[in-house]
Amino acid sequence: DAKTTQPPSMDCAEGRAANLPCNHSTISGNEYVYWYRQIHSQGPQYIIHGLKNNETNEMASLIITEDRKSSTLILPHATLRDTAVYYCIVRGSGGSYIPTFGRGTSLIVHP
Amino acid sequence: DAGVIQSPRHEVTEMGQEVTLRCKPISGHDYLFWYRQTMMRGLELLIYFNNNVPIDDSGMPEDRFSAKMPNASFSTLKIQPSEPRDSAVYFCASSQGTATDTQYFGPGTRLTVL
Numbered sequence: 001d002a003k004t005t006q007p008p009s010m011d012c013a014e015g016r017a018a019n020l021p022c023n024h025s026t027i028s029g030n031e032y033v034y035w036y037r038q039i040h041s042q043g044p045q046y047i048i049h050g051l052k053n054n055e056t057n058e059m060a061s062l063i064i065t066e067d068r069k070s071s072t073l074i075l076p077h078a079t080l081r082d083t084a085v086y087y088c089i090v091r092g093s094g095g096s097y098i099p100t101f102g103r104g105t106s107l108i109v110h111p
Numbered sequence: 112d113a114g115v116i117q118s119p120r121h122e123v124t125e126m127g128q129e130v131t132l133r134c135k136p137i138s139g140h141d142y143l144f145w146y147r148q149t150m151m152r153g154l155e156l157l158i159y160f161n162n163n164v165p166i167d168d169s170g171m172p173e174d175r176f177s178a179k180m181p182n183a184s185f186s187t188l189k190i191q192p193s194e195p196r197d198s199a200v201y202f203c204a205s206s207q208g209t210a211t212d213t214q215y216f217g218p219g220t221r222l223t224v225l
Contacts (some may be wrong), residue, residue, distance in 0.1 A: 034213075036214075038154075040212075041200075041219075042219070043115075043202050043204070043216030043217055043218055043219050044154070044202075044216050045216070046213045046215070047215065049213070050140075087154075099213060100156070101153065101154040102148075102153070103153055
């Protein structure tokens with residue numbers, strides 16, 4: 001199963017875009033990229049996922065490179081409530097593959 | 112839907128006591144997962160069920176831990192006897208359909224073993 005690498009921490013000014021990178025150089029063709037976040041003391045929350053194409057929803061955008069070896073989660077206008085740990089996960093389609101949550105990136109949004 | 116429900120939210124017990132954590136998944140979800148989170152080890156998968164059947168329990172730390180899912184709407188994680196090193200936040204999550212489906216997490220149970 002593909003592993004991911006994320007920076008341990010980042011910070012961002014409120015109102016600016018937060019760009020969170022993730023490397024998944026061993027990803028295989030049928031594996032999706034998922035992003036979750038965990039706000040302090042709460043359960044992880046799903047944000048977005050994608051396979052090849054860029055994706056956007058009401059929370060964020062996901063940019064996946066053409067070779068699929070890396071991706072970036074974009075929070076277009078970060079707020080203080082976006083302060084959280086963000087996890088990048090790759091998951092296979094079908095079978096019994098279950099995601100492994102690494103350490104993630106601790107994002108601090110400051111005023 | 113109310114989401115994944117876990118109880119209790121907080122549990123404080125003494126070493127050697129039995130602890131039972133409870134989870135109600137989202138209705139219609141076929142998969143149920145139990146995770147443990149500590150500062151040292153992060154978020155670890157303990158066990159997961161598909162259609163009430165345990166599929167992979169390789170993450171269960173030792174025989175003191177057991178999990179059951181008697182029906183589609185209820186699961187328990189039991190620790191007997193509990194030890195201080197079991198202190199952690201335990202999360203239950205559920206998902207629908209295949210392995211690519213989104214997991215929805217409960218609020219967690221914070222367990223403290225004295």
